[in-house]
Amino acid sequence: MNGSQVKIDHVSKEFGDFIALNDINFTINQGEFFTLLGPSGCGKTTLLRIIAGFENPDDGAVLFDDTNVVGLPPNKRHSNTVFQSYALFPHMTVFENVAFSLRLKKVDNATVEEKVRKYLSLVQLEEHMYKKPNQLSGGQRQRVAIARALINEPKVLLLDEPLSALDAKLRSSLLVELDRLHDKIGITFIFVTHDQSEALAVSDRIAIMNKGNVLQIGTPFEVYESPATQFVAQFIGETNLFESTVVKCEGYKAKSGEEYMVTLNTPALGMQAQLTGDTQATKEEDKNILVTDYEHTDEGQKVAFTIRPEKIRITLEEPNVNGRKDINVFKGVVEEPVYTGFQSKFYIKLEKTGTIVKVFKQHTNYLDDGPEIQWNDTVYISWSAEDGYIVEDIEK
Incomplete structure (x- = not known):
């Protein structure tokens, strides 16, 4: 799989009198692990939903490899989203949860079997494939959600605070898994979090957001060692x-x-x-x-x-x-x-x-x-x- 370049082209969004996004303009490189970081209400989830197709911007465009995808439904964008809540079907096994989108496309059983096993192996869950979600730990359920998103072979994987419901040790372990997974499959990851330690640990670059604006974009080293604003200096680590x-x-x-x-x-x-x-x-x-x-x-x-x-x-x-x-x-x-x-x-x-x-x-x-x-x-x-x-x- 190869990732897509994602360009956010002067995107703005308002909800009534509230400015959620104020003329956001930057490019996410092909295959990059890119993080949207900021406090609650800063606009990061709204921007992710616009990239995914769950919201439309008031102004601007979202381009996947130079193609404007604004107006296209989520299933036509070559992207998949992993939600904070996992959104697994409780009555289905791990295997059937991961296979669900292939079943909808009427893919033949042999191909379904091959691909499900491949992606469960990728997230190290082969031995749990016949369990129900309630028999898994929180971290295992999150990995099922990731495998289900990846089986469609998207060019962009969107991760909406996927670790926030987990305890600190499990979050740390899954961060390593996410980084390993990104290195292995090479697609574009767009990761939303309010946790600066998560962002620093896995990102190629980070966009720090506040009040609907992007204040700084840079590598973890750049935003930590050379903060552009007082907010960035105080939000990233302690100072x-x-x-x-x-x-x-x-x-x-x-x-x-x-x-x-x-x-x-x-x-x-x-x-x-x-x-x-x-x-x-x-x-x-x-x-x-x-x-x-x-x-x-x-x-x-x-x-x-x-x-x-x-x-x-x-x-x-x-x-x-x-x-x-x-x-x-x-x-x-x-x-x-x-x-x-x-x-x-x-x-x-x-x-x-x-x-x-x-x-x-x-x-x-x-x-x-x-x-x-x-x-x-x-x-x-x-x-x-x-x-x-x-x-x-x-x-x-």
Whole structure:
């Protein structure tokens, strides 16, 4: 099987006064595992239903390999949908559930037998083919639904929050199965979820949606490490985010190549520089945040600064930065330590401002980490300028 390219061409949809989709425009590549990610009500399921043919857009087109499928019923689109509810027939065996669409097409029994066994083997359910759905686990029922969708050999498989009804361990296991299945059959997967960890785990690319808009499209690495907006930075994983003002921007040779070193005045972290056009007006005792950026930013520009908790180092002793000027160092007190097994989360109240900064410490060689950091300890937190990120739009 080969997947189709799917182009969403300026699609809009309203329900009364509610704008579900606002001029959505992007292309999903052939054979790609593409995820629509966002909170409830962001428009992702509406967009999936339009791609599937269960809804029609008010404006725009949906193209499968350059053919506009708007107006075509779902069974004419070379796509199949796996629903959150599985939608299996309870009175039929697993075999007959998977065979159902072939029976409707009056396919001969030998072909039905061959194809059903093939797709049950693909989802590793051959030994359960004569059971009823109520004799299966939730994960097994979901795999039956996937096999039933795949037996029609669609070019696009649409997955509408297919794992949300499962427990955390089963979700994790089925994600691996979905990824393996995608690699094996090579068709286009369009996956809808509100769970950012699911999206990061399996996607080739992710479209982050909110309030009917697509805010960013990129690989998991791109949307996590280089968020385009404050919403994306806060929705994908956990982060520390502060409103700031650009004090200075100058050329800088970073590890990743030529970039800019940006000096930020960030009041939440204790910065009180006066932006008079003379950057020397900053009081020496008021440290500014240093961050590298790919683009030039103007002095006085309002931006947001974000630093992921796992990028921050926490120590009981003041770190020796060996004369490096690109390391940000702050002193604070452990407000709350949270042990989670593979890591500890610390909520640090900064000495100057009382601002809370989240820090995640991975337990790699726990016994070699030195004295355990505890509640009310005075600590130092530090991070490299290259680990922070500037988000230029301030969202109110």
